[in-house]
Amino acid sequence: MREENPVSAATDLIAGIARGDRSAFERFYDLHAALAFGLIRRIVRDRDAAQEVLQEVFWQIWQDAPSYDPSRGSPEAWLVVRAKSRAIDRLRAMRRREQTFVAPVDERVAAAPGNRGDDPAMAAEDRGLAQGALEQLPGPQRRALELAFLEGLTQSEIAARLGEPLGTVKTRIRLGLERLRAAFKVDSA
Amino acid sequence: MSREIGGEELRELAAGYALGSLDGDDRARFEALLRAGDRDARRELRQFEETLARVAAERPEAPPPAVKAALLARIAAAPRVAAAGDGSRVVPLPSRPRRRIWTAVLAGAMAAGIAAIAVGLAVSTRYERRLEALGQEAAALKAELERQASVLAILRDPATQVVALNGLAPSPTARARMMWHEKAGGILVATGLPPVPEGKAYQLWAIAGQGAPVPAGVFTVDAVGTGSLRVPPLPGVTRVDVFAVTLEPAAGVPAPTGPMFLAGKSA
Numbered sequence: 001m002r003e004e005n006p007v008s009a010a011t012d013l014i015a016g017i018a019r020g021d022r023s024a025f026e027r028f029y030d031l032h033a034a035l036a037f038g039l040i041r042r043i044v045r046d047r048d049a050a051q052e053v054l055q056e057v058f059w060q061i062w063q064d065a066p067s068y069d070p071s072r073g074s075p076e077a078w079l080v081v082r083a084k085s086r087a088i089d090r091l092r093a094m095r096r097r098e099q100t101f102v103a104p105v106d107e108r109v110a111a112a113p114g115n116r117g118d119d120p121a122m123a124a125e126d127r128g129l130a131q132g133a134l135e136q137l138p139g140p141q142r143r144a145l146e147l148a149f150l151e152g153l154t155q156s157e158i159a160a161r162l163g164e165p166l167g168t169v170k171t172r173i174r175l176g177l178e179r180l181r182a183a184f185k186v187d188s189a
Numbered sequence: 190m191s192r193e194i195g196g197e198e199l200r201e202l203a204a205g206y207a208l209g210s211l212d213g214d215d216r217a218r219f220e221a222l223l224r225a226g227d228r229d230a231r232r233e234l235r236q237f238e239e240t241l242a243r244v245a246a247e248r249p250e251a252p253p254p255a256v257k258a259a260l261l262a263r264i265a266a267a268p269r270v271a272a273a274g275d276g277s278r279v280v281p282l283p284s285r286p287r288r289r290i291w292t293a294v295l296a297g298a299m300a301a302g303i304a305a306i307a308v309g310l311a312v313s314t315r316y317e318r319r320l321e322a323l324g325q326e327a328a329a330l331k332a333e334l335e336r337q338a339s340v341l342a343i344l345r346d347p348a349t350q351v352v353a354l355n356g357l358a359p360s361p362t363a364r365a366r367m368m369w370h371e372k373a374g375g376i377l378v379a380t381g382l383p384p385v386p387e388g389k390a391y392q393l394w395a396i397a398g399q400g401a402p403v404p405a406g407v408f409t410v411d412a413v414g415t416g417s418l419r420v421p422p423l424p425g426v427t428r429v430d431v432f433a434v435t436l437e438p439a440a441g442v443p444a445p446t447g448p449m450f451l452a453g454k455s456a
C-alpha cells in the first residue's frame with residue numbers, strides 16, 4: 001500500500017499552496033522546479049521557451065492546488081503530468097509555426113546560439129553521456145517511449161513513423177513502461 | 190461490464206494514457222474506466238505516472254532564478270482565483286490580502302511616515318532634522334513602490350509582449366528578456382553581459398519594421414553581468430519587431446554606432 005508512506009512533505013506543501021500560502025509555493029518550487037525544468041527542456045529544447053513553459057506550469061500549480069487529490073498520485077507525478085503536457089503543447093505550437101510560415105528573420109538573430117536544439121549541454125546528453133533507466137531499455141522500446149514521452153506522438157503516429165504495426169507499438173510501450181516501473185520499484189498500490 | 194478489459198490490455202491502455210499517447214478510441218475507453226471508478230485502471234495509471242515522474246527525476250536541470258522571480262511577482266500581483274482567466278471557477282476561495290499587497294505596503298509606509306511626523310512634532314523640535322530625513326525616506330519609498338507597481342502592471346497585462354534576446358558574437362552567452370507594453374513602456378532584464386568599459390554604456394534599441402532603430406535608454410551591468418532597464422513609453426512606437434542592445438558612449442547616441450551584443454525578434 002502506498003498509503004503506508006507518511007504524508008510527504010510535498011503533499012503538505014500542496015495543501016499550503018491550496019490555502020494561498022506563498023512560502024509553501026516557494027518551497028515547493030525550490031524542491032521541484034529542477035525536476036520539471038529538466039523534463040521540459042528535454043521536450044522543447046529551446047531554453048527560453050522552456051523557461052516560459054516552466055513558469056506556466058508552476059502558475060497552473062498555484063491556481064490548481066486546491067484540486068490536487070493525493071489518492072490519485074504523488075505531487076511529483078501530478079507536476080510531471082502537467083509539465084509534460086504543457087511542454088508538448090508548446091512543442092506542437094513551435095512545429096506548427098515552423099511549418100506554416102518562414103519568417104523573414106533577422107539573420108543575426110537566427111544565427112544566435114541557443115535558439116534551437118544546438119545547446120552544447122543538450123548535445124552532450126544526446127551523445128549518450130547521461131545514462132538513465134530510459135536509455136537502458138532495449139532500443140525499440142526506448143524509441144517508442146521517447147516518441148510518446150518526449151515528442152508527444154500518439155501511438156498511431158508512432159506506428160506510422162517507425163513503419164511498425166500499431167499493435168507492436170502498443171506492446172513495446174507497455175513492456176517499456178513495465179520495465180521502468182520494475183526498475184524504479186514503483187509497485188503495489 | 191466490470192471486467193471486459195483486463196490484464197495486458199488494461200496495462201497497455203494505462204501505459205498509453207499515462208504518456209498521453211492514446212488515440213481517440215482507446216483514450217475514450219480508458220477514460221470510461223476511470224470515470225466508472227475502476228480500481229485496477231486507476232492503480233495502473235497511478236503507477237505508470239509515478240514511473241514517468243522517476244524517469245523525469247533522473248535528469249533534473251536547475252532553471253535560472255529569473256523564472257522564480259517572475260512567478261513570485263505574478264503571484265504577488267494577482268489573486269489566485271480571479272487570475273484563472275477562463276471564468277470556469279464558480280467557487281471563489283476566501284479572498285486573501287495578497288490582492289492588495291502593494292497597496293497595503295504603500296499605505297502602511299505612508300501611515301508610518303505620517304505617524305512619525307506627528308510624534309516628532311509633539312515631542313520636540315530637535316527632531317526636526319530627523320523628521321526631514323524620515324519624510325525624504327517616505328517619499329523615496331513611495332516612489333520606489335510606485336515604480337514597482339508600474340512594473341507589476343506591465344508584467345500582468347496580457348497585451349505585454351515578451352521578447353527573448355540572445356547573445357551575439359561579442360557575448361554569445363548573454364541573454365535578456367524584454368517585456369514591452371506599447372502604452373506603459375517596458376522592462377529589460379539582461380544577464381551574462383561583459384563589464385562596461387569606462388565611459389561606455391549599453392543602449393537598448395526598439396526597431397519596428399524597416400524603420401530606424403529608436404533609442405530606448407542606456408544601462409550598465411553589475412559585477413556578474415546583470416543589468417536592467419525601465420523603459421518609458423516611446424513616443425510614436427507601438428508594436429516593436431526587434432529589440433537590440435549595442436555598446437555606446439555612456440550618454441547614449443541617437444543612432445547605433447557600436448557592436449551589437451543582444452538581439453531578439455518578437456513572436
